[in-house]
Amino acid sequence: MVTQIQAVLAGTISDEVKSVARAEGQDAEYIRDEIAAGRLIIPANKLHLKSNLRPIGIGRALTTKVNANIGTSSVRSSIEAEIEKMDVALSAGADAVMDLSTGSNLDDTREKLLARCPVPFGTVPIYQIIEGRDVEDIDNKTILEIIERQAKQGVDFFTIHAGVLKEHLPLLEKRVAGIVSRGGALLAKWMLYHNKQNPLYEMFDDLCDILAEYDISFSLGDGLRPGCIADATDDAQIAELKTLGELTQRAQQKGCQVMVEGPGHVPFDQIQYNMEIQQKICNGAPFYVLGPVVTDIAPGYDHITSAIGGTAAAFYGASFLCYVTPREHLGLPNANDVRAGVIAAKIAAHAADVARGLKGAAEKDKNLSIARTNLDWKTHLAESLDPQTAERMHREACKEIGAEQLPSADYCSMCGRNWCSVRINREILDFIKSKGMRKA
Numbered sequence: 001m002v003t004q005i006q007a008v009l010a011g012t013i014s015d016e017v018k019s020v021a022r023a024e025g026q027d028a029e030y031i032r033d034e035i036a037a038g039r040l041i042i043p044a045n046k047l048h049l050k051s052n053l054r055p056i057g058i059g060r061a062l063t064t065k066v067n068a069n070i071g072t073s074s075v076r077s078s079i080e081a082e083i084e085k086m087d088v089a090l091s092a093g094a095d096a097v098m099d100l101s102t103g104s105n106l107d108d109t110r111e112k113l114l115a116r117c118p119v120p121f122g123t124v125p126i127y128q129i130i131e132g133r134d135v136e137d138i139d140n141k142t143i144l145e146i147i148e149r150q151a152k153q154g155v156d157f158f159t160i161h162a163g164v165l166k167e168h169l170p171l172l173e174k175r176v177a178g179i180v181s182r183g184g185a186l187l188a189k190w191m192l193y194h195n196k197q198n199p200l201y202e203m204f205d206d207l208c209d210i211l212a213e214y215d216i217s218f219s220l221g222d223g224l225r226p227g228c229i230a231d232a233t234d235d236a237q238i239a240e241l242k243t244l245g246e247l248t249q250r251a252q253q254k255g256c257q258v259m260v261e262g263p264g265h266v267p268f269d270q271i272q273y274n275m276e277i278q279q280k281i282c283n284g285a286p287f288y289v290l291g292p293v294v295t296d297i298a299p300g301y302d303h304i305t306s307a308i309g310g311t312a313a314a315f316y317g318a319s320f321l322c323y324v325t326p327r328e329h330l331g332l333p334n335a336n337d338v339r340a341g342v343i344a345a346k347i348a349a350h351a352a353d354v355a356r357g358l359k360g361a362a363e364k365d366k367n368l369s370i371a372r373t374n375l376d377w378k379t380h381l382a383e384s385l386d387p388q389t390a391e392r393m394h395r396e397a398c399k400e401i402g403a404e405q406l407p408s409a410d411y412c413s414m415c416g417r418n419w420c421s422v423r424i425n426r427e428i429l430d431f432i433k434s435k436g437m438r439k440a
């Protein structure tokens, strides 16, 4: 059995490559070459592929993808609630899902979620590695055992915080927000307690062997990502990124596909530099960004702060946006928060795809605009990114104006009939046509 990257290096065009090429309207050879160059990945555990996975591709050659994080916390834990959140995320258009559970029954939660998850499914194994034990007590055997256990369940990509090194920790002294990554903070505590190097870094070759066996993709975690805009692009973040560049190469040489995780909180004017430096250091490996959130002052609205950053990031170099929900920094998101987060990230991704001229992206906008201009509400609503919300709002508006036939309403409550410029425009066009008026 070979991995996806080994297959493409041998010139093979796998079924997964063909399926991604079909879905994105691209040549299969092009997808194959991008995978071979390490610029595109198809996260697909062989076991998940055998059950219900529909493979997707992540890379600059393709549309920008969106991930939704779900998962129990140690305070609130219910498998049913997480299943509901995953279903909501998928129906809103999430391209991938990460289970970040830290509550109880982690194996059972993961198994139940995976059984109904048709998209790439990621985890952060360090969370389970410390479950039921103090972080100081984790050892190499436990780490490998849990990673292998999750691999056998069919997880498609693992966040592995192997880039946080002992020598990076003094660089945190000047930070405002310190370490905000859960994985990064736990590993830093372990390194300081034992005065040893990060065990995930030390065992990186062993991890590559497990991931290659199941063809799981690395999502190299950014344990030192900035947690506030004052810490963005600091020495600690860049030092870790350089280590991630080295690990990207090592994993690819062992036959593993790799994407790299990135910040975090980044002011708008630093996003371009952050994207470009990652692409340079990691040799074009797909960049998976967490937001980025462009201002710290809007708790309750961080789906918006991250969508602003997400568009810039995807325009300048990111391939994969991790959503942020309105409840970020405040509490565990519920299903409504998940929905709002996915929609915001999808808008950010699409806006970037339009701006970078990706094949077919602007067509969707044009089709909707034609329907809007024709007052063709049925198509207008159906083609929208969130038809459910658009239809509800249109129904409510029609009630306000007393329109009986929703699809044929020729104005809405925003301007009223006499002020409806769309309707007036149609009259103008009809008039021009009837008089045979032509441009001089």
Ligand code: SF4
Pocket: 410, 411, 412, 413, 414, 415, 416, 417, 419, 420, 421, 422, 423
């Ligand atoms: S009434 Fe105003 S908002 Fe509504 S369709 Fe006409 S122009 Fe658009």
